Amino acid sequence: RIVASSVPGEIGSRIYDEDIQKYRTQSGPEVFSHKRGNKLVYSMLVPIHNEKPCQRCHGSDHKIRGVLDVEVSTMKTASRIRTLRIRTTIFSVLTLLALGFALTIATSLLVTKPVESMIKTMKKVQDGDLSVRVDEQRGDEIGRLAISFNSMVEELQRAHEEIRRCHIEEMQRVERMATLGELAAAIAHEIKNPLAGISGAIQVIAEELKEDDSKKEIVTDILSEIERLDKTVRDLLTFAKPVSPKMIPVDISSVIERSINLIRLKAEKQNVKVHFRPSEVIIRADPEQLTQVFLNIMINAIHSMPEGGELRAELHKDADQLVVKISDTGFGIPPDRIKDVFKPFYTTKHTGTGLGLSISKNIVEAHGGTLDVESQLGVGTTFIVKMPLTKET
Template sequence: MRKTGLFQESDMLVICPACMLYSNMINSLKFKITITAFLIISIIMTISTLRDIKKSERQLLEVQMEKAVLLSERIAHGVMVLMLNNRWQDLQSFMESLTRDSKELKGIRIFRPESGVIVASSSPKEIGAKTYGSDIEMFQKQKTENAFLSEKNGRKYASNFTTIRNQPVCYRCHGSEKEILGILGVDISLSDVYKSVEEFKREHVQDTLIGFLLIGGGFLLVVGLLIDRPIRRMIRIIRRIEDGDLSARMEEGKKDEFGLVAKSFNSMLESLESAKKEIEVCHSEQMQRAAKLATLGEIVSGIAHEIKNPLTGISCAVQVIQSEMSEDDGRREVTAEILNHIKRLDRTVKDLLNYAKPKPPHFLPLKINDILDKAVFFVYPEAKKHNVVIDAEIDGEIPDVMMDSDQMQQVFLNLMINAVQAMPDGGTLKITTSKSVKDGKTAEERTEVIMRFEDTGKGMESDCMESIFEPFFTKKSKGTGLGLAISRRIVQEHGGDITVESEVGKGSVFTLYLPVMKAS
């Protein structure tokens, strides 16, 4: 066990099961839906709770302030009664008894509006002193006698001021000069209110947390039953399909979205299963056909070798006999026909050998236009004999192509001879070369050469085009049906492709696509 730094090498390869479980959990759809819903519900419930707390606090404060207004009015009335009865000396005990008997009433004072000096108070030590600066300030701001919140010595109160006005019955003691005799201030403690608010907060928070847990648990259960469980069933079916079991099917009992998905998925599986069976049948047929063709190739190769040597001897013998005849000998026509048939048989044997045992291509960087020129030179006499005009449009900037010269010339000859034979009454064979750029790793790989062989012959029907590159398929009485099959194989071995387009009565177009550099 080798050490690397502070950790052993083996330690770095160990994956914690708990970490894997955590990763799977946070990446699951169930977790994401639950967390999203939980956050939304949490935000809604939190906002609702805060709103309820604020509303309750506001209502409790309003009650206390209304109480402050009522108490101040009653106390002001009591003060007026005492003053009218000349019982000013009883005012102090009256105020003290009110604050002593009440849990909420914490302060009563009467002060002069112009100086703020307290002339009477439930707390004797305040008499003669100036009232709180906040009291004077609030009195000056108050246009109406409304209760307000105040803070004194670090404690909060619901306070109210009541104006004691100078009335005619008061003139004998206070004179008529002053409009206001004093200001009665009342302070009601809010400690019980804030205690109630705190208790309300605690209860609401507890209820909210319990609600979170109940809603979260219920939502988790619902998501598990309605979403997570169907998805897990689908995953199990998909894994069976990945293992090759296309007979697996999803349950279609539900009429919700999962039911629709299951129905569509099962329909797709049926199509896949049907396609798989068709592919297997087709593959089996192709394998059987390949085996037959391989066997046929061996047989053809043997037969071709057996035929080729005697044909050579027969050809030589006929040529010797023909050389001994005079120019006006009528038998020369017979020997000439025999030699033509021998040449045709020789070409057929060569095609059979090329198809049965093809030679591997020998790649060299060559100019494709030069090879095309040679092929045109060989075909030109045959084209002229059939009144076929060869129109070649050559792109002179085509780069070198990795290819086998002989094999590619064979392809060009096959395509041009077929085109000429398709125009027995004459026509035009148009040959064009060009290059194009496609997606690839390098500039050379992206460039490909395009060659078009377009004739104005009879054209082909669609069923002929589908089989045109199959071996031994031909519509000509003298053909072997191997020329295009061999041509396609050569092009594919060069990393290219060949296609055909045709329309009856208008002609055919064979297109070659060859990469500039042969794929490694």
């Protein structure tokens, strides 16, 4: 029976059977756990030996006088552990949430915001606003990216300004040229007929003069001046009102030969040797207009060799192009003037109108080709005509 207990009401009742059972089976005092109702309980049973001093009151009949049964319930500890676990879980979740929030804000401030602002700026640039720039203050990769981006936009803006300026200049030039061309054409038209009349009249006078007449030379001079004026008038009209080419299959060699024949006399007079090895290349072109191109280039070449020299014409096929090169051994063109030679009215000659090359360039371009020049001062000049070869050629 229980004689003393910390649990009120237990005194006088019997010790639990399971405790007695455990006590009997155990070899010494040990802690064991078991269920008491639905509670987990840790117990330890320690025998109270009947020691000598005890025997004075209790006699020596029994070796053991009783059992000390210590029981500790785990309920309180378990509930504290549970509370702690819940607290730890809540704390962990809150910490994780706070960390996630902080990370999101940091990413937004450090990466997302600047990148978004850069994308917005790029969009503006794409839409044509080249005055925008992104913030370059940061010292990291994004900062470096911003610097590169800004310098790229700056370059773009500079190039854009340059193109705009060139475009305006070009438009003004074209406008000027159009007005000039119209004016030139009107004047040329007015001059053409009276000039033809004067030329006819002078020719009649020239025929009436005897060969040994002193006035014969003057009349011949007048005629050659009229011829020059007539060429100028024709050039002005061709320049102001270019005629579209009448394309037919032509052997380009025969066109070059025809042009050479027209300048041969002039070349011989000036001690210029002409070289050309013909080879048949048929292209679709206007033979009259191409003759004018080669003639203009060859006359210029002869003008550049007052002391004589060599005039060479070559032609070859290059992929789908026909290439004609006309070169001279004349005085050449100064490098700073080379860009001007195709400009209308650019001339370095007393008697020139400066229209020969611009007319030639217009004609070649109307044929879908290009006209270029290479020159070395004191060595010579080469004009390069490139024109597309038609499929059937």
